[in-house]
Amino acid sequence: MTQLTADLNRSIDIGGRQADSRLLMAPMAGLTHVAFRHLAAGYGGYGLMFTEMCSAKALPQENPRVSPVFQWRPSELPNLVCQIFGSDPDTMVRAARRIESEGFFGVDVNMGCCVAAICKQGAGAALLRQPDRAADIVAALRGAVDIPVTVKFRTGWQDDPDLAVNMARRLADAGADALTFHPRVAPDLRARPPKWDYIRAVKEAVDIPVFGNGEVFSEKDCRAMLDKTGCHGVALGRMALARPWIFAQWTGGFVPDEETYPKCAHRMLDLLAHYYESVNALRRFRKWIVYFAANFVYGHQFSSKVRRAKDMDAARREIDAFFASDAARGSVPNRNLFQ
Numbered sequence: 247m248t249q250l251t252a253d254l255n256r257s258i259d260i261g262g263r264q265a266d267s268r269l270l271m272a273p274m275a276g277l278t279h280v281a282f283r284h285l286a287a288g289y290g291g292y293g294l295m296f297t298e299m300c301s302a303k304a305l306p307q308e309n310p311r312v313s314p315v316f317q318w319r320p321s322e323l324p325n326l327v328c329q330i331f332g333s334d335p336d337t338m339v340r341a342a343r344r345i346e347s348e349g350f351f352g353v354d355v356n357m358g359c360c361v362a363a364i365c366k367q368g369a370g371a372a373l374l375r376q377p378d379r380a381a382d383i384v385a386a387l388r389g390a391v392d393i394p395v396t397v398k399f400r401t402g403w404q405d406d407p408d409l410a411v412n413m414a415r416r417l418a419d420a421g422a423d424a425l426t427f428h429p430r431v432a433p434d435l436r437a438r439p440p441k442w443d444y445i446r447a448v449k450e451a452v453d454i455p456v457f458g459n460g461e462v463f464s465e466k467d468c469r470a471m472l473d474k475t476g477c478h479g480v481a482l483g484r485m486a487l488a489r490p491w492i493f494a495q496w497t498g499g500f501v502p503d504e505e506t507y508p509k510c511a512h513r514m515l516d517l518l519a520h521y522y523e524s525v526n527a528l529r530r531f532r533k534w535i536v537y538f539a540a541n542f543v544y545g546h547q548f549s550s551k552v553r554r555a556k557d558m559d560a561a562r563r564e565i566d567a568f569f570a571s572d573a574a575r576g577s578v579p580n581r582n583l584f585q
């Protein structure tokens with residue numbers, strides 16, 4: 247067993263509940279849906295997974311049988327955190343109560359999304375401009391539910407680590423049980439490298455678990471993030487999309503082989519077809535394939551062909567054709583192929 251495996255496999259207490267590993271799957275809109283989580287769960291090895299962000303306003307009325315985002319398998323609830331976005335504490339409380347009543351591990355507040363449609367509502371990263379409101383939301387949730395309340399946030403709107411440190415203290419004082427911190431300014435859409443040294447500053451400022459996030463694409467990166475920042479664990483975003491078995495690989499010694507890649511693509515198609523009707527299944531497959539295709543030397547052509555597929559059968563034929571050819575791989579996903 248490597249030291250990384252041993253370190254990641256230490257369980258961690260989050261607000262009185264345990265996560266068995268310190269490697270988390272970060273929330274990603276349009277991607278960490280029920281089908282992708284089912285795919286990743288087949289390999290295992292993660293401590294917690296996060297849903298895509300869900301509107302706090304819509305959530306109390308959502309019907310899991312038809313909702314594209316508020317949908318889950320009962321067996322994943324003990325390790326599943328539902329992420330919500332919103333700006334009004336009462337609305338957030340109503341959503342959190344529903345999340346608690348459904349049996350999720352916890353509720354996470356999105357304070358990182360800088361998409362205009364979200365920020366215009368005062369939600370996501372807009373809350374970083376309003377620390378009082380951000381703290382009010384966390385305090386309201388803390389008072390309303392017993393499940394862990396966590397926050398995912400980024401540096402802020404200026405490149406100043408003090409902003410992140412102050413925000414982390416406010417959130418912890420308001421009752422947050424853990425933080426996931428992505429050290430980038432808003433609206434920097436992953437164009438510049440994240441500043442991992444800010445993660446250390448945040449971790450040292452609070453007494454709750456801090457999970458580092460941003461640009462971890464190899465075991466070496468993961469080791470470096472833990473060592474350089476002292477963070478309690480790591481949340482993986484795009485690497486989890488490219489290699490959904492990465493949690494099992496780093497925490498459980500799973501060794502991918504030649505068959506792992508085509509089987510994974512087929513399983514994703516099958517699961518999407520199971521959970522969504524064909525148009526939405528294909529839309530989600532096209533979105534995911536960009537990350538998965540980055541594993542391959544000719545990934546750009548592969549992903550372009552799949553994204554042009556007119557239906558799920560055509561997408562499956564492209565997958566078969568690609569793996570019947572020379573599907574040569576790089577050691578890490580080619581980051582030029584995705585944002």
Ligand SMILES: Cc1cc2nc3c(=O)[nH]c(=O)nc-3n(C[C@H](O)[C@H](O)[C@H](O)COP(=O)(O)O)c2cc1C
Nearest residue numbers: 272273274275298299398428460461462482483484
């Ligand atoms: C397509 C996409 C969608 C995302 N959606 C969300 C989201 O809904 N909520 C959130 O907190 N972060 C979201 N993020 C940010 C990721 O959780 C993560 O912070 C970011 O990708 C950096 O981590 P990585 O370098 O490991 O990918 C999203 C990222 C991507 C690429």
